Amino acid sequence: MSAEILGWSLTVAQVFLGLALVFTVYRLLKGPRAQDRVLALDTLYINAMMLMLTLGVRYSTEFYFEAAMVIALTGFVATAALAKFLMRGEVIE
Amino acid sequence: MSEAPDLPLWAAILVSALILVGSAFTLIGSFGLARLRNFYDRAHAPTIGSSAGVGLIALASIVCFSILGSRFVFQEAMLFIFVSLTMPVTLMLLARASLFRDRAEGNPEVPPVTVPPVTSPSPSALPEPGLATPVEPVAAPAKQPVPREDKSGD
Numbered sequence: 001m002s003a004e005i006l007g008w009s010l011t012v013a014q015v016f017l018g019l020a021l022v023f024t025v026y027r028l029l030k031g032p033r034a035q036d037r038v039l040a041l042d043t044l045y046i047n048a049m050m051l052m053l054t055l056g057v058r059y060s061t062e063f064y065f066e067a068a069m070v071i072a073l074t075g076f077v078a079t080a081a082l083a084k085f086l087m088r089g090e091v092i093e
Numbered sequence: 094m095s096e097a098p099d100l101p102l103w104a105a106i107l108v109s110a111l112i113l114v115g116s117a118f119t120l121i122g123s124f125g126l127a128r129l130r131n132f133y134d135r136a137h138a139p140t141i142g143s144s145a146g147v148g149l150i151a152l153a154s155i156v157c158f159s160i161l162g163s164r165f166v167f168q169e170a171m172l173f174i175f176v177s178l179t180m181p182v183t184l185m186l187l188a189r190a191s192l193f194r195d196r197a198e199g200n201p202e203v204p205p206v207t208v209p210p211v212t213s214p215s216p217s218a219l220p221e222p223g224l225a226t227p228v229e230p231v232a233a234p235a236k237q238p239v240p241r242e243d244k245s246g247d
Contacts, residue, residue, distance in 0.1 A: 001102065002099065002100055002101065002102045002104075002105035002106075003096075003097045003098065003099045003100075003105070004097075005102075005105050005106065005109055006097040006098065006100060006105045006108060006109055007096065007097035008109075009108075009109035009110075009112060009113050010097055010109075010112060012113060012116075013112045013113055013115070013116035014116075016113075016116035016117060016119065016120040017116050017119060017120070019120055019123075020116075020119045020120045020122070020123035020124075020142065021123075023120075023123040023124055023126060023127040024123050024126060024127070024139075026127050027126050027127050027135075033132065033191075033194075035132055035187060035190060035191040035194070036132055036135065038187055039126070039132070039135060039136060039139070039184075039187060040126065042139070042183060042184075042187075043122070043123060043126055043139040043142065043143075046119075046139065046142060046143045046146075046147065046176065046180075047119060047123060047142065049147070049172075049176075050115070050116070050119055050142075050146055050147060050150050053150045053151065053154050053169065053172075054112060054116070054150065056154060057097075057098070057108065057112065057153065057154050057157050058096065058097055058098075059096070060098040060157070060158075060161055062158070062168075065154075065168055065169060065172070068172060069171075069172060069175075072172060072175055072176055072179075073175075076175075076179040076182075076183060079183040079186075079187065080182070080183055080186060082187075083183060083186035083187040083189075083190045084186065084190075086187070086190040086191070086194060087186070087189065087190035087193055
């Protein structure tokens with residue numbers, strides 16, 4: 001009973017997160033300017049990280065947490081570097 | 094449906110509610126990212142997913158693993174702290190970059206610099222040196238080729 005409740009709500013949550021990924025990919029592909037694409041990429045990282053966390057709850061392993069941590073770290077570095085590039089034209093001056 | 098950990102009933106209901114509300118927040122934020130018109134409007138929308146969404150899903154994961162392992166598991170809180178510390182930094186960097194690009198192109202939708210250097214170009218009169226550098230006529234020709242190049246590529 002309880003596993004069924006949790007399984008169904010995890011499925012619904014993963015569908016929600018998948019739809020969120022679809023919206024961000026739409027903005028990433030369409031975005032009229034470069035900063036829209038960078039913003040969409042940052043949101044894509046965050047959404048993928050949350051999908052990793054729900055997968056970790058579903059399969060009840062701790063390994064997905066490490067994947068989520070790596071995704072969060074690379075997302076921060078990538079967005080900071082891309083924003084610096086948009087601002088100055090170079091990443092490392 | 095499919096496999097899920099076998100928690101007690103109250104914990105299953107709690108974890109389900111937290112995960113559903115968190116993912117709904119994320120979906121609303123991403124829908125706003127796809128739907129809103131302006132970049133500066135769009136920059137607000139995904140922050141609900143990166144604050145409330147990450148917080149609730151990390152809390153659900155903490156509750157689930159704490160009950161499964163019968164000890165207090167704290168590591169997902171680290172993820173929430175990290176994301177809530179880095180998200181404002183990246184968004185402010187991105188908004189500053191976008192504002193700089195819009196001002197360099199002369200976009201009329203963005204607000205101008207608060208004190209334009211019209212008559213007295215003494216640097217002490219400017220309120221904030223970082224704000225005023227894009228409109229200085231000396232710095233403008235050196236920086237203008239970059240957004241123009243990007244604009245043709247977009």
